[in-house]
Amino acid sequence: MKKTIKDVANEAGVSIATVSRVLNKKDRVKETTRKKVEEAIKKLNFNPDQIARTMIMKETKTIGLIVPVLSNEYWSSVSEVIQEELWQAGYTVLLCATSTWDNPAERESAFFRNLIQRKVDGIIYATNNDFHKNGYHPMVNELIDYDIPLVAFDQNIPGISKVRGMHLRGALDAVEHLIDLGHNRIAYIGGPLFSPDRELGYRNAHTLKGLAVFESLIKRGSPTFQFGYEAMSELLESPEKFTATFCANDMIALGAIQCLDNMGIRIPEEMAIVGYDDIKMSQLIKPALTTVQQPIGEMGAAIVKLLLNLIENKGDILSPQTLVFDMKLIIRESCGAVNSNSQVSMS
Structure with a gap:
């Protein structure tokens, strides 16, 4: 019979909420309590059900990453760096490449809507398609309505935290x-x-x-x-x-x-x-x-850090940040x- 988070809580003698905090690597757990929970997880061979976890915790540990194209080595390198940084933080990536320079607006909007439907925890918008006027992206308000954090990589979107190169x-x-x-x-x-x-x-x-x-x-x-x-x-x-x-x-x-x-x-x-x-x-x-x-490694790490900060402080009013990196000839x-x-x- 498959073990549940309730079984782990009973075995460790703690609440379900405490088990959830341990599973999600939250800081508000005593070290002795964390060890008890981890021992119970190991003893019961517990594997958290992702769908149930999503419903309870309202998170998927998944990040959407939108890039223009992967055939350009620059963007494939950016994607790899961001994916590795997110993996180390416990997140997986849904990678979306528009693969077109002619009319990116329709495809990018479709990607945004799909990522919203999949209930991603955040989105990194890493594209060089500048089809919107004055830095405004038509999907930004929709993401705000769904409370999905968004950060921009080399895009000047007003009110959005971003990483940019000089x-x-x-x-x-x-x-x-x-x-x-x-x-x-x-x-x-x-x-x-x-x-x-x-x-x-x-x-x-x-x-x-x-x-x-x-x-x-x-x-x-x-x-x-x-x-x-x-x-x-x-x-x-x-x-x-x-x-x-x-x-x-x-x-x-x-x-x-x-x-x-x-x-x-x-x-x-x-x-x-x-x-x-x-x-x-x-x-x-x-x-x-x-x-x-371009310092891709540093920029990728920085954009992930900005996004995770927004996710961890969801609900708080945070001022948008802009991190600018020097280039080298x-x-x-x-x-x-x-x-x-x-x-x-x-x-």
């Missing part, structure tokens, strides 16, 4: 590095769909160095390998001249590098390339990619110095 500074450092190497016509391949701070950093670097920004050297689109290839192809086919390119993520940079290689343009002798994110592939390609490194082979006068004709 992308404006990271991009500025990357472009300033190219300028210091002698480049005065630098292309930018990025897009309005994610991290506009990176384009702003690109622009600010030019301003600080007294250089003009050439709008014709800016290409915007989805943060994918394919877009990087196509954008670089368009730049090469135009009459514009440039000797360096700053890409808003490493996947774009890899696509751009493939295009340059197919066109027989040498890196870095004829074209310097800098990416962003420092995915593992950036170290493996030849030449190795200069890029901006990793200098490798792809940004080698080029004589600023030896511009490459792209016609």
Whole structure:
């Protein structure tokens, strides 16, 4: 006969509520009492029924994680870090990847509603889809109504605790590095769909160095390998001249590098390339990619800590927190110095 939480309570000589606190690793249990309960659990070979536990404790020990795509190594790494942090805290993850850059709103809203139905204890919104206006997400109010804590990873949603990277500074450092190497016509391949701070950093670097920004050297689109290839192809086919390119993520940079290689343009002798994110592939390609490194481990741990704090203090009025992390320029082979006068004709 299957043992119940009541059997454990009777065996240990404590209340059902005390057994529940031990099972859920709450602090308000004396060490001697905790040991008695743990011994009773072991003696009875008790395994808590998850459905019953959910009904009693009103928690599922499950967290929803929404990311844009897993084929991008950056997002798969972020997901792994967050999942491991939550696992160590006793939570499992329901991972939802939109896998599209064209119309994420409908799919993300469907994910939110499904996670609400599954009664997750909290949601980490880790996406770079900026389809909402002024940082507002249409599902935020619905989550508030259901009392489900929400934290944002690199999204500026008003009133929501978040972890963000200093992308404006990271991009500025990357472009300033190219300028210091002698480049005065630098292309930018990025897009309005994610991290506009990176384009702003690109622009600010030019301003600080007294250089003009050439709008014709800016290409915007989805943060994918394919877009990087196509954008670089368009730049090469135009009459514009440039000797360096700053890409808003490493996947774009890899696509751009493939295009340059197919066109027989040498890196870095004829074209310097800098990416962003420092995915593992950036170290493996030849030449190795200069890029901006994000502290994924620290950011993942921080977002989990923010969410667990909201879960543990559910019902309390907590002020939203914003944790901002520094980026680091990793200098490798792809940004080698080029004589600023030896511009490459792209016609």
